[in-house]
Amino acid sequence: MNKVLMQGNKIIGEAAIRAGCLFYAGYPITPQNELPEYMAENLRKVEGGVFIQSESEIAAIHMVAGASAAGARSMTSSSSPGISLKQEGISSLAACELPAVIVNMMRGGPGLGNICPAQGDYFQATRGGGHGDYRVIVLGPDSAQELADLTMDAFDLADEYRTPVMILADGMMGQMMEPVIFKEPKPRVYPESFAMTGAGTGKSKIIRGLILDPLEMEEHNWKLHRKYQVIAQRETRHELYKTDDAELILVAYGTGARIAKGAIKRLREAGLRVGLFRPISLWPFPTNELRDLAKRTENFLVFEMSTGQMVEDVRLALQGRARIGFHGRPGGVVPTPVELANVVMRQYDRKEGIIDPVT
Amino acid sequence: MMKKVFGRPRSMKGNIFHYCAGCGHSIAHRLIAEVIDELDIRGITIGVPPAGCAVLAYNYFDVDMIEAQHGRGPAMATGIKRVLPDRVVFSYQGDGDLAAIGIAESFHAANRGENITVIFMNNGVYGMTGGQMAPTSILGQKTTTSPTGRQNILDGYPIKVCEVFSLLPGTAYIERCTVNSPASILKTRKAIRKAFQYQIDGRGFSLIEILSPCPTNWKMTPIDSCRWIDEVMSKQFPLGVIKDVPAEVSDERKKGDKHHDG
Amino acid sequence: MMVKTIFAGFGGQGVLMMGYSLAHGAMSAGYNVTFLPAYGAEVRGGTANCTVAVSDDEIASPIASEPDNIVVLNTPSLYTFQNRVAFGGALFLNSSIIAVESSRHDVRIFKIPSSEMAEKLGNPRTANTVMMGAFLKMTGLVPPDIYLSSMETVMGSKKKSVIEINHKAFAAGYEFLKMAE
Numbered sequence: 005m006n007k008v009l010m011q012g013n014k015i016i017g018e019a020a021i022r023a024g025c026l027f028y029a030g031y032p033i034t035p036q037n038e039l040p041e042y043m044a045e046n047l048r049k050v051e052g053g054v055f056i057q058s059e060s061e062i063a064a065i066h067m068v069a070g071a072s073a074a075g076a077r078s079m080t081s082s083s084s085p086g087i088s089l090k091q092e093g094i095s096s097l098a099a100c101e102l103p104a105v106i107v108n109m110m111r112g113g114p115g116l117g118n119i120c121p122a123q124g125d126y127f128q129a130t131r132g133g134g135h136g137d138y139r140v141i142v143l144g145p146d147s148a149q150e151l152a153d154l155t156m157d158a159f160d161l162a163d164e165y166r167t168p169v170m171i172l173a174d175g176m177m178g179q180m181m182e183p184v185i186f187k188e189p190k191p192r193v194y195p196e197s198f199a200m201t202g203a204g205t206g207k208s209k210i211i212r213g214l215i216l217d218p219l220e221m222e223e224h225n226w227k228l229h230r231k232y233q234v235i236a237q238r239e240t241r242h243e244l245y246k247t248d249d250a251e252l253i254l255v256a257y258g259t260g261a262r263i264a265k266g267a268i269k270r271l272r273e274a275g276l277r278v279g280l281f282r283p284i285s286l287w288p289f290p291t292n293e294l295r296d297l298a299k300r301t302e303n304f305l306v307f308e309m310s311t312g313q314m315v316e317d318v319r320l321a322l323q324g325r326a327r328i329g330f331h332g333r334p335g336g337v338v339p340t341p342v343e344l345a346n347v348v349m350r351q352y353d354r355k356e357g358i359i360d361p362v363t
Numbered sequence: 364m365m366k367k368v369f370g371r372p373r374s375m376k377g378n379i380f381h382y383c384a385g386c387g388h389s390i391a392h393r394l395i396a397e398v399i400d401e402l403d404i405r406g407i408t409i410g411v412p413p414a415g416c417a418v419l420a421y422n423y424f425d426v427d428m429i430e431a432q433h434g435r436g437p438a439m440a441t442g443i444k445r446v447l448p449d450r451v452v453f454s455y456q457g458d459g460d461l462a463a464i465g466i467a468e469s470f471h472a473a474n475r476g477e478n479i480t481v482i483f484m485n486n487g488v489y490g491m492t493g494g495q496m497a498p499t500s501i502l503g504q505k506t507t508t509s510p511t512g513r514q515n516i517l518d519g520y521p522i523k524v525c526e527v528f529s530l531l532p533g534t535a536y537i538e539r540c541t542v543n544s545p546a547s548i549l550k551t552r553k554a555i556r557k558a559f560q561y562q563i564d565g566r567g568f569s570l571i572e573i574l575s576p577c578p579t580n581w582k583m584t585p586i587d588s589c590r591w592i593d594e595v596m597s598k599q600f601p602l603g604v605i606k607d608v609p610a611e612v613s614d615e616r617k618k619g620d621k622h623h624d625g
Numbered sequence: 626m627m628v629k630t631i632f633a634g635f636g637g638q639g640v641l642m643m644g645y646s647l648a649h650g651a652m653s654a655g656y657n658v659t660f661l662p663a664y665g666a667e668v669r670g671g672t673a674n675c676t677v678a679v680s681d682d683e684i685a686s687p688i689a690s691e692p693d694n695i696v697v698l699n700t701p702s703l704y705t706f707q708n709r710v711a712f713g714g715a716l717f718l719n720s721s722i723i724a725v726e727s728s729r730h731d732v733r734i735f736k737i738p739s740s741e742m743a744e745k746l747g748n749p750r751t752a753n754t755v756m757m758g759a760f761l762k763m764t765g766l767v768p769p770d771i772y773l774s775s776m777e778t779v780m781g782s783k784k785k786s787v788i789e790i791n792h793k794a795f796a797a798g799y800e801f802l803k804m805a806e
Binding site: 026027029052054056058059060062063064066067068069070071072073074075076078092093096100200201202203204205208209210211212213214 | 405406407408409411418419421424425426427428429430431432435438439440441442443444445446447450451467468470471475
């Protein structure tokens with residue numbers, strides 16, 4: 005397997021094509037434009053591969069729904085404002101139990117915000133995002149290698165659970181070039197009977213999310229819920245970095261986690277025992293795995309490139325078992341590892357911080 | 364022995380229509396099903412019903428169907444058709460679905476020349492939600508959101524979808540029909556059949572607009588509704604073929620042949 | 626070891642190419658690398674810059690708030706980036722275009738008349754490669770042979786004559802600073 009130097013957005017495109025993605029629709033928005041451009045050039049070379057530059061993000065997600073229903077591995081991508089537009093379709097994909105992969109290269113917000121790397125869409129991604137009672141599997145890569153690996157995994161997860169899966173990264177992950185090795189994708193496991201291809205001589209099929217009878221709708225909601233519970237039990241992913249002897253544990257994901265690792269390196273050189281808990285699956289959040297760490301230390305510090313969103317999941321996970329500090333840089337600011345190290349130094353020996361009243 | 368002269372099309376389920384008395388949807392449904400039978404394409408047809416009165420169309424059509432969110436039918440149909448180019452894909456849309464919330468998806472599917480068929484039910488009113496103004500409500504038409512009648516300065520003008528879409532080079536065949544009389548129903552059937560045949564032949568995007576009575580929300584009897592289509596609605600939305608590129612091409616060819624013969 | 630370098634100049638001067646080829650070369654030499662282009666509203670002729678980090682350890686941030694080196698091909702880029710260079714770092718200037726002096730006295734400054742040198746070689750567009758020659762001569766980040774093969778890779782299927790002139794340009798830059806020493 006060759007190591008290649010590629011830009012993050014293109015890595016996702018290449019990984020998707022290798023994973024057998026046959027349909028991509030999207031609308032230009034910075035900082036993810038290289039992904040649709042890559043698909044325009046390369047997906048159309050694949051036999052049966054379809055690339056469409058859609059008229060809007062809304063159209064793109066519904067094209068993806070159609071292609072997914074027709075049995076093709078399908079994908080769309082965008083950045084924050086565009087992902088807001090896609091929510092109608094994501095909700096519908098969840099309702100109709102259609103697999104799809106959605107990429108969000110987050111930028112500063114709310115509103116048009118800016119085009120710099122940010123992590124302000126955590127709530128939107130991990131709480132469903134659109135209307136109704138549903139969840140989306142959300143994966144947060146922190147390197148070029150994970151962009152490739154998690155993109156391939158995203159297609160597998162989408163098929164396995166027949167649900168939309170989101171890759172939640174940011175402008176820096178999308179724009180940065182880093183070496184990557186593309187792994188051999190797993191063969192697709194998706195029964196043909198799930199696809200809508202015409203009734204043939206048999207019974208006709210219906211794919212729908214409209215269920216007017218409340219009892220029937222309730223049943224569907226619980227069915228989806230049970231599926232999400234299974235996902236929550238089986239699909240959490242996380243990385244532990246130097247947590248074995250840690251007095252203070254940073255919690256960060258994606259680009260934030262990279263910065264945190266840089267900070268930890270400096271802090272360790274200064275003799276401070278600091279580690280990192282990095283959620284890779286943001287939904288399902290690795291709650292139990294994080295809670296386990298509270299047996300070792302009572303000092304946690306959440307770092308996000310937002311005003312504090314994942315910190316709520318950390319509080320839910322720790323449930324009063326530990327103090328939780330927070331450092332945030334929203335708006336497209338990517339702080340230096342030195343800045344974060346300074347913040348950690350100030351909080352290393354602290355005895356205050358949020359301790360939830362719940363026990 | 365008795366000969367069966369009228370029956371349910373194979374491509375229809377046996378369910379009783381939920382549509383109001385005098386509504387055009389049930390007629391349009393049946394015509395589409397008849398055409399699907401006639402062309403023997405039931406097994407390869409995929410339909411996309413809209414949000415609106417026809418949201419439950421999949422309870423009546425016995426072909427594969429997938430629901431679209433409001434207005435997104437042509438985007439969804441695009442996704443299906445591009446993945447399965449040898450299937451016959453149609454979207455069924457109302458006036459709000461096509462000309463308001465889904466105008467972008469419809470317009471751009473047409474502009475890309477997607478090889479799909481759009482059945483556009485125009486009754487000038489939002490039926491399912493209780494009779495609000497539609498983008499095709501005519502000036503002066505009273506609806507629950509234009510209680511004194513639609514006024515252009517406040518509410519804009521009715522959109523002539525066929526005429527607008529016919530300007531797009533991507534569209535192949537556009538015809539406006541109605542279902543207010545036996546003769547007009549037969550004409551509509553022919554148009555639907557032509558549209559599906561064009562799709563099978565790979566001729567590109569076709570749109571059949573059907574002026575459809577809505578006695579309930581027009582607050583008229585079914586008979587008055589049919590009359591209103593003739594006397595008022597079709598004046599605003601003239602019936603007939605608006606564009607038929609494949610036919611024009613074949614006419615040209617015939618002319619060319621004649622010239623050659625001469 | 627961790628070395629961060631910012632390359633900057635006008636769009637069209639091959640600024641991104643410098644960073645890309647260095648990153649590729651460093652990867653081939655076995656280092657961890659990141660390459661981060663400045664992105665935004667695309668303006669031809671506007672300024673372009675990119676940051677390359679080379680390390681034998683994991684790279685935390687691909688951003689350089691305090692780069693070890695900057696390579697600047699035009700005057701506005703000098704003003705933008707000169708005060709960011711770390712104490713004791715290095716500043717590589719295209720002295721054919723940058724007529725002003727740097728205000729920094731605590732960094733090593735290398736002036737290379739790369740545009741003139743490239744012109745003399747017969748292709749003014751290789752000024753960036755001249756700079757790379759000088760840059761690698763002084764930093765020793767990547768062995769020249771590895772860099773040159775990476776340069777060919779990232780240039781893609783360019784004509785043989787183009788490859789050749791870039792080799793010459795690189796050699797000229799490499800030799801230039803040796804002579805200047």
